[in-house]
Amino acid sequence: MASSSRLKPGEKGKIRVEVNIRGKFGNIMKTVQVHTNDPQRPQTILSMKMKIKDLIHMKKYKAAEIFSGACKICHVDRGRGRKGFDLFINDCMMCHNTAKSASPLAALRAKNKEDVERAIREGVQKTSMPGWDARHSGPLFEEEIRSLIDYIRPVSKVGQAN
Amino acid sequence: MAKTLLTTVFFLCVAASSYASPSLRIDKPQHDFGTVTQEDKVEHFFEIENAGDSDLVIEKLVPS
Known part of the structure; x- marks a missing residue:
């Protein structure tokens, strides 16, 4: 998920997070814990939130x-x-x-x-x-x-x- | 004499390693996708930076 698992001093990178939302709706919150060798903060939390609109039940069905x-x-x-x-x-x-x-x-x-x-x-x-x-x-x-x-x-x- | 020198070298190494350390910087650790319609998946890229002065190693990512 991370572009590289090792970053040199000053280097930038990206962490890609994919959330599977099939069949879900309403307010969803997801987090990812990032464990690194940073002595000050060995764990950092990334969080994502979203509101999934329920398209299936929006239409009036017979x-x-x-x-x-x-x-x-x-x-x-x-x-x-x-x-x-x-x-x-x-x-x-x-x-x-x-x-x-x-x-x-x-x-x-x-x-x-x-x-x-x-x-x-x-x-x-x-x-x-x-x-x-x-x-x-x-x-x-x-x-x-x-x-x-x-x-x-x-x-x-x-x-x-x- | 040799022993004293070794001890000094040892302490210098310890001092050096404790000063140089990696530092993970994430300017935006929270992301709001807003309202999404039902689909299979959504993805986001969190930008990270090593703001320290030695290599930063990402050991593992644990999703909730």
């Missing part, structure tokens, strides 16, 4: 688009073969998280069970929530959908006994 193309890598593939909590973490948490775009888990649990089930299967109109059920062109099959509903377990207000 809900179902996240199941195809490049979006699929995160929105479908991560959840493959998983169920329940594990599936929720991989497929749902990226949006259903506090401070994110969709209702967090606690809010989902406070909802009516039928509404939650319908939202998972068919998606929610005018929002970015897609329909996950394979019968509505989603990536999840019955067993996986059931495992999600069981994990979220909202109490049905309709059939609630008081």
Whole structure:
């Protein structure tokens, strides 16, 4: 990374630093420690900061688009073969998280069970929530959908006994 | 006599080596890339200088 590892008195050089930012966004800070034979300061820290703009999520997509193309890598593939909590973490948490775009888990649990089930299967109109059920062109099959509903377990207000 | 001379030479060497030393100078050790769009990687060249009076050796670079 350095143009030369030895500099004569008065000589100038360069240290090249490359930062891999693939798949990252937001504010990033990177440092590199430089160890030399300088007796006064054997270690010096170089630091770099940047703000990476998220181009992928800037465009408004149709809900179902996240199941195809490049979006699929995160929105479908991560959840493959998983169920329940594990599936929720991989497929749902990226949006259903506090401070994110969709209702967090606690809010989902406070909802009516039928509404939650319908939202998972068919998606929610005018929002970015897609329909996950394979019968509505989603990536999840019955067993996986059931495992999600069981994990979220909202109490049905309709059939609630008081 | 020879012993005294050797000792003197020894101390002279120690004195010389402690006076001549390398000194790493980096005028801008912080770099702000500003806002970048998503791409694979970004790179930056930090300019360094040996402001001392003996060879500066960069032993290693440790990234965070």
